[in-house]
Amino acid sequence: MSVAFRPVDGDTLEALLAFSTDEPVAWIGADRYRAESATGNYRPEWSWLALRDGHPVGRALWWGGADATAPSTLDDLLIAPGSSDPDERREIAAGLIAAGAAAFGSLPEWIVDVAVDWHTDDAAVAAVRWRTEAARAAGLGRMTERVSVALEQPGAPATGSVSTPALRFRGGDDAEFVDLFARVAVGSLDAHTLASVAELGSRGAAADDLAFYRSLPGSRDGWRIALDAEGLVVGFVIATRTAYDAAVSSIGVLPQHRGRGIVDGLLAEAVRVHAAAGAPRVVGTTDATNTPMRRAFERAGFVVTKRRIVFEP
Template sequence: MRFRAATADAADLDRAAAYPADGPVAALCADRIREELSAHRFRPEWIWFAEDEEGEVLARALWWGRADSERPLALDCLQVRAHVPDPAAVAAGLLAAGHAAFGNRPLYNISLPGGWRTGPDLVAAVDWRREAAYRTGLTREIERLRYEWAPSAGTADPTGRLVFREGTDEEFLDAFVRLAHGSLDVATQNELRAMDAEQLARDDFAFYRDCPGERSWWRLAELPDGTLAGMALPSATPYHRNVGYLGVVPEQRGQGLIDEILAEITRFHAGQGAQRITATTDTVNTPMAAAFDRAGYEVTEIRLVLEEPPGA
């Protein structure tokens, strides 16, 4: 078995784009792959093949990054031909080769339909992917709901319960620290086992500042008397507007204020002409999921995220 990155040769990139979508897990179409290559979010050195002795491609992995990323950020697509007897072994070898070349282990997003556990073929396809990821160090698992808003869902009018204003970097850092305490977000809980809330706040601040959205969009949410209630960080992806980060400080939770903050983000994006707003939340974060439901966001897919634990 030979594991190698694609070359910049047109024939090799055509081979990567034309690889058939074996199995029930959705794969990117050829046009989308070429579009991502043109945008520098896929790169030849981030596309890897597993080949047999005759040069037949048995597996393909596509890693994704932002246009300015030095290394890939996520594994977007992993496929092994249906006739391969041990797909987990081939996939693990392919991932290990890629990780060694990159010098890191990007997380793996598996996009799935709702109710995917009821389909035996789909469960089997996820199982070998999960096993390959676990063998290569991606042993932490989070299941997330991906939501979308469309203009037909409308927007809620402001109620006056909260006032939104711009804030300084220091104010937002303090808000990040306060929101982390008691958070139901699994990633936040996991990160707090490896670092203190102040370091996590700095990391989160840097992450959202580097997203395609603008820092000027961020707002602190306050009660009419000036008491901090939470914050709203509208954001964007390379493809569309995104909810970004939102939350309520612990002492103000349980009063429905998350609805007010989500409504502010939705109004902001809609007011700038957004035709689609995406968002994600963990399946176990039922209060946040309920807020999305109330705001007219609809679940479009499940994302199974496999990643390397901190300190691994």
Template sequence: MLFRAATADPADIDRALAYPADGPLEALPADRVRAELAAGRLRPEWTWFAEDEDGEILARALWWGREDSERPIALDCLQVRAGVADPVAVAARLLTAGHTAFGNLPGYHASLPRDWRGRPDIAGAVAWRREAAYRAGLTSAIERLRYEWNPAAGTVEPTGRLRFREGTDEEFVEAFARVSAGSLDLHTQTELRSMDATRLAREDLAFYRDCPGERSWWRLAELPDGTLAGLAVPSATPYHPNVGYLGVVPEQRGKGLIDEILAEITRFHAGRGARRITATTDTVNAPMAAAFDRAGYEVTEIRLVLEGPSWV
């Protein structure tokens, strides 16, 4: 069996587009793949096949990145033909070949309906993908709720409990570091096992600077006397405005201030004409999920994120 990336030959790209969407998990339609290829978010060298000796494609993996990414950021699509006897083995070898070529381990992001565990066909499709990803080095799993806001949900006016202002990078580093203490976010908890809060804060700042949103959108949240309460980082994906990052410092938690900060981000995007605002939070982060619910955001899917250690 041959594991390889697609070439820039239009015929090879057409083969990627013609691959059937076997199985119950939603696959990217051909028109979406073409659009992402044209935008540089999917690329031939990030599109990998498993072929048999006759050249028939038995499996396909599509990795995604931003337009300026040097390496892919996430695995968007993993499929193995229904007739393959051992889909786990084929998929694991395909992912390993891609990881070796990229020199990193992009996470696998699978979009699932909320009731996926109660649907045997979807649960089975998740199970073999998860095992294949594990064999290829993606050994940790996080489930995240994906939320959306639309104008029908409305916005709320500021209450005056907080004031919001621009801040320097160093002020945001301090704010990121302070809100990370006691965070329920699983990624934050994991990162803090291997680095201190200040280093993680600088990485967070760099990450959100690289997102499509503008640095000028960010705000520090303060009490009326100037005491730091948290931060609001409105951001964007290549597709929609989103709630990038928000948090409350430990000593101010439990007072409902998270609602004030989320409302500020929502007002900001809505004021710029947003028709949809997206957001995610871990399923275990019940306080954050409750804040989204109160703000009129609705869950649209569960996103299963499989990750491994970073390669340098």
């Protein structure tokens, strides 16, 4: 029997909220959904059900900013436990994603949060596998594994000793940051940056980055350009916010200055900015394959909290 896909309404909201899973992946509970619906981050038109003969067999929850006209991420997709066949799960999930994309006029990225050690958990591996197949079937063919990190109590004295070069910091206008975004893309280890440059060119990708970082909450004062002792610009850091936490949203060292420990000074500045504002926690993410950035976070006292699978077009 065919499956129908449609956004939730008053008659189907409880069915949407009744979904749960025992798969080892993050999912959205009813309380969080209701709380974020009040802020406009979840909306009925972004919350979809898959129905077979009128019975819910899958759901998808897209998330967006409170002022957004379309969602930016798919961060919850669950299939009813009765749909145990991998092919069926893939088809239902891909159908939900495609139906949502047609309605929104875009194909948002799909984020699946898993445990730090998910690679050694057979159930987690299976959960990621069928989602990967569904993502590809729906047109989300690029998969990146990212590491999420956090630093608790950023204002506390550092426990380790990291030697950083002497840097001073200043602000910069949008044009200067676009130029820096384009310059640090050379030799980047970040998968999203590489894909954006391949699609849009370095200047187009930089302009896209600017629009994204301008859309984040947090103060523009946290965008800092770093200069070394000779007054040369060596990199930048954007210390702003996600929807939930203070964050190291972007960080970059110009290619000719890499290998000098600049990144440690940039991270220290981001932590200082957030500590001065009284943030109890600072978060960041980097690709699992970006070993230099992961080590820099570790040196700065950040700990890994989870891994994030990101599916993109």
